[in-house]
Amino acid sequence: MQLVRNFHPTKTMSWGRVMLSTVKIYMLMQTNCFTKTLKIMNYNLLRKILQMSKHTFYGICLQMVLVGMLMASESEAQRQSLDNIYISVDIDNLTLEDALLLLSDETDFNFSYNDHRVNEKKIVSARVKNKSMTVLLKKMSKAYDLKFKRINENIYVSKREKSGADVEEEFTGFFQELAITGKITSSEDNEGLPGVNVIVKGTSQGTITDVEGNYSIEVPGEETVLVFSFVGFLKEEVTVGNQTIIDFVLTPDLTALDEIVVVGYSSRKKSTITGAVSIVDVESVKKNRIPNVAQALQGQIAGVQVTSSTGAPGDPVQIRIRGEGTIGNNNPLYIVDGIPSRDITFLNPADIKSMTVLKDAAAAAIYGSRASGGVVLITTLSGVKGKTSFGVDYFTGIHSVSDLPDMLNADQYMKTLEKAWNNTFTGANPYTADMGRSDFSDTNWLDELFETGKSHNLQISASGGNDKVQFLTSLSYYGLDGIVVNDNDKYQRLTYRTNINIDISDRFRIGTNLQLSHSTQDKIASKGESLIRFALLRAPVLSVFKDVSDPTYSERDPFTDMPFFTPTGYDQGLQRTMYEMVGNPIAQAFFTDDVRKIYTTFGNVYAEYSFLKDKSLKFRTNLGIDLSFFHNKAFNENYGDDDGGGSAIDQGLGRRNRPNNLNESYGQALTTTFNNTLNYVKTINDRHSLNLLVGTEYISNFESSIGASRARYSVTTPEFRYLDNGGSDLDVWNSGTASEWGLFSYFSSASYVLDSKYLVTGNFRADASSRFSESNRWGYFPSISAGWIVSEESFLSDVDWLTNLKLRASWGKLGNQEIDNYTYLTLISQVNEVVKVDRYGNPDLKWETSTQSNIGADFGLFNNKLGISVEYFNILTSDILLPISLPSVVGNVQPTILNAGEVRNKGFEFTLNYRNSENDFKYSINANLATLTNNVEKLHPNLPNISGNVTRTEVGHPLNAYYGYSVIGIYQNQAEIDSHLSGTPGNNVQPGDIKFNDINGDGIISADQDRDFIGSPIPDLTYGISGLASYKKFDFSILFQGVGGVERYNDGKKIVDYDTRPFNYTTAIFGAWDGEGSSNTRPRVTFADNGSSKISSIFAEDASYFRLKNIEFGYTIESFKGIGIRLYVSGQNLFTVTNYTGLDPETTDLLDKGTYPGSKAYLLGINVNF
């Protein structure tokens, strides 16, 4: 006892603190070393929580162990009941931790707690004078909701339970037969874990490990099962058997701890969330080496479809959360560090700390009027206190095109055209005459067009700080030179970012984030009438370059242009039309100079102040700006052959870009956001948790741009591509526009949790927008959701395999205001002196509303090794902001926007996580799958359908469904034509032409009777599978992603395989109909219409695909002198399984006319951290 008394509590604590900070530094170093462990969702945050509780335990356990060791000699003899141990103590506003240390100092007992619900920082007071320990403990139990259980010299502290005594005592016997010793280590770092409970299963007999993680225990026999448990780690059991040394490795239980999830203006514990919220595994995503943050969501989250509009560097990425809800804007709202943004291309993916997707109204209603497309919350990395750490990451890659179609060579092409002529005309066949001409080339235009692209990425970052100030700063460069020749397809981005947080006091915190970004896109025609389309079409008999003897050859423009152009005149003879005139894509790639630059300044400053004694009320104000400038500059250089055209002044110039011209524009957009929130978070009596939030937000936007253009540049070198150097007499244009809008909102949110089991959350937001007239300005967006953590119920406490089960349901409304400004007013335009009504306004215009319901269940099985989530959602978008075209009898005016139309999206989402580790081999798998049914339920009476080129939106069908004729075969003979087209005498249809379904059977194939829906561009199914694994110093990640049940209109296929103009074909043309019975799927080759000109089901191809998006292997070199080095290789898009015959099934265009395909890439990279 004497010794114990000398061991002063305050000394213990300071000793503990030394220990704590040592450990912290150690941990920090680990955190910075990417490869140390398997990283899963929101890892850093988790880690911090884990670390904190672990540190506390280190401290407490250290103390206990020391006390325990010191007391060891006497303790066994002392077997007095708590009732008989008298004590005088005055605990005055100490933390529970300190109070227990004091008590252990004053008595012979070791206190420990193995219940994470016990808050060791809680301030406690208790005063007894010469009372029994029982009295004291009961007093504390009542006051602080604690339970004390004494086993021999140990008193275990846990949360008070409704049943059972508050203070229990138990003495275990002295009849142990086997002495077991061992060491418990953490799988994270293979270091010993102090403070682990080692319990004989079925008893309360046990011990705890010492500071090195060692323990010794005596057990009754070989059949004894030992249970190792430590907060934050998975509980493990082992049967003793004949072992006397049992070492064990514990694995962190990363889901057991509550992740803190940012859900909009505030944070919630993941376990209390009741809406459909998905958290992106940012660490895993970073291994995909994506250039655009939006791509981070691809394949990661059920119900989120991410599509690159094309594979061209810098082209946009489209995100759809739970389908397409409206005819207008379906883009999600991005919130970056609390500031809304409609575009996130300025972000560097490596700067992202967390990404959360709010998928249903319960989660997103707090963002009200702009949230109907879903909300993606992004927080960027910030500094943590500790030693300043530096990181350098560099990778470089090579990119190449894959899966190109086999085009015909010159010989095959000529033979095909010869046949087409014979199938169409009589008389001398000009192709037969041309066969084998000496000036013919044999060009594979696709091979000529594509080259190997290169990418580079460099990121340098530094972060650190002390208790008061933490900072992070990073600089990064990304550059990609795409896969088309001549290097005019490039994207470069430079980002700089600084984040500073300052704790002015323990109540007052301010901080700022600043991002500067500069991106440059060298743009080529990447879709529609693209270079790729031209390369598919252009005749292989044409060469890339002219012969130098050609009189039209010039050094500046050595490219071939019109087929076998003769300088004697325009369109003399058949030559031009014999080999269909398509521009030379190599020349176009060479002459394209179209650069878009964007300069973005994005940032915010915030201040947080905590009120009340327990800091439960927090005020936060956040002011953000999103300021971007763009500069577009396109110089359209004159090239190509002179076709004799052009106005008098331009005679003699090449037909392309005649006259040459420069088009330049500058623009700016400033969006300012100011939001203020009051957040009250309080737990009452440990049973009632409240989280209340109220706030306001004001957003204003102003955009303007100016543009100018001149033509007829006599010198076209880059140094002269400025406005002043162009002709000043003719074609001198300038323009300027501006627009502005504003949004003001009130919002509130309330969550209530009872007994950590019953959860309910309500949100309400009111928005006023300048886009609507004063009488319809306000929109109101409520949501309510509830959850039940069934696994917390006592009737499930015996079900061992079910660790967690939560049921959730939600309902709510969201809005959409994404229409042009001023649409409620009737406006007159005066352009080029033409005065006319631009658009009739609709003063009754109001918000589009999306009513959403969601039910979900989250399962955690086998100690949360396996997690499964299932969701069902049903979203009805109503009052859709529908542009109604007025009858043309009032002239050609812009459509008036009306609230009309309803679209329903519903579907299921499944997510599965599995993680496991076998000694050094650790792995995790994440799989997700979502179904979607999209259906238009209502349109406006004046708009029975909305027709696009190949699509139609109509009630009872998905949005933008493909609409056209159904192909039922190929006419094999005249008799078949005569009977099928009995109502169409005098038709020009020939055997070998496409046979369309005559739906009404009238013998006429007519547009209004015989067309039907032939496919949907909205996938029924989206899915992704990702995996992470590590073994010792090796690590591995993989991502597969795919969609199913989707069609895409492949206009490229039409033009290369079915067209009746002399374009090039793929080798599939060899399967064309050539006499009765030869084919029932491919029409004859001909120069007359074989039916391919009709929009038909042949071209609405199945565009389902399954793609290996990414695979990465990494190796960590043993760190020396605190420097961690990791090397990695990555592969992207290594293979794709699809039936789609276009270049890339992944494209956002409804009509694929030849889209720049995604490239296959191999990357090599290195991370250095110190």
Add this chain to the structure above:
Amino acid sequence: MKNIYNIIIVMFVFTTLISCVDQLTKEPIGLLTIDQIDASPTVTTIESSVLSSYDPLKSTLNSIVPGWRWDLGTVFRNDIVLQDMASNDMDKKWNPDGDQPWMDEIVEFTFTSENQAFNGIWVYDYEGISRVNLAIGFLEDDQVVSDSGLDPERRKQLLAEAYFLRAFYYFDLVNNFGDVPLVLSPPESFEEAFSVSVRAPVDEVWAQINTDLTDAKATASNDKYPDVSEPWRVSKGAIIALQAKVALFNEEWSLVLSLITELDGLGNYSLNADYFDSFDANIKFTDNEVIFAYDHRSNETPNNVNGLRSPVGWGFFAPTADFVAAFEPNDPRLLFTTTADPGNKFSPKIVGSTDWIDFGNKIYIRYADVLLWKAEALLETADLPGAIAIINQIRNRARTSATIDGSAIPPGTLPDRGSSTNASEVKDWLVSERRVELGFEAQRFNDLKRWGTAKSVLTALGRNYQDHNNLYPIPQLDIDKSGGSITQNPGY
């Protein structure tokens, strides 16, 4: 207490934010509201409202609906498709192919109401009408006119132009579609746009055309070019000629004759010596024959060049064999109308030049056409010698014209028609003379309908012409847009 202050500060921040709501009323940037326009129309506003009313007449590509909307049939004014292709004169292209199959449907008469040709002409004509209505609204309002300071004489001329143009567009609509919505002033709201979308009976439309032309004539001057610097503006001659054409289409033969006499009384028009002079870009507005044309000019803003050169270059607008055969041997008019040579796909009349360099005007009314109306009216009023004399006048001009390649016309080409007392024989002469004289000028299908020969002529060529094709279908798109308040013609 400190907390209370804090809370007060927070409340203050919140309440000051409420004033942000006042910031939400944004005035449109760069667009005028109706009030702003009505308050202060200037002379420029009024002038440009009339000027822009001419636009739907031009052949400039994408001038009314931008963006290559082949799907809407609005890339160029479709009258050439609906008149020349629909008749037996013109094929879509020199070689059949799958390009623009909607034109093939017109050729074959297999179209439906969704065929964009109908939408194209409908949109062009009604866009013209809506622009004219805005102009007439300004010009008829004394207050607006006096506030703007518009010269009263100028007002008269502009009114004459506006009334003529409205009549012109309705004339095109009533011939193509029969009953059509009669919109005579700009709707005030989008609801009103729907309420005016109801078809008016043809009689009402004809009556409105006559009223507008009468009003136009009342304020027009007698000059051939009322504004010499802008010779393309509507003249009194054009107004009278259109009145005569209206009378012709309504078979009011004596009215036709009296109106042509009135036209001749102006002394402004006669046949050109050379057939091609009416079309030749190099001598436009210096000839004697053109009465009303759209003036295509290069290097203007907005672009209003003759865009039909492009489709000609792409191989559109090929002659049918039947059309080529309709020309008598060595008739020089053939090669100005079409090269009739698949190796040289060209039409000097459409392009307005004999090469690809200059681009001519779009001719709507020329004196040769007027003379042939007169011949038809004489024929119908039993003046056969009068009719034959005019036909011979036309033939004489043709055979004395220069040929496209400068070659001499062999003697005996296009001999005068002899005298005849057989009215149907003279009618045949008239019919074939109109066909070759006015080929590719967007006249033919209307002529076939007027003569009641469309069915026999077209079915003989294997075209699927039915009786109900006498009127084209109302474009389905506009029926849909009106929510069905615009009804369809029978048979579609």
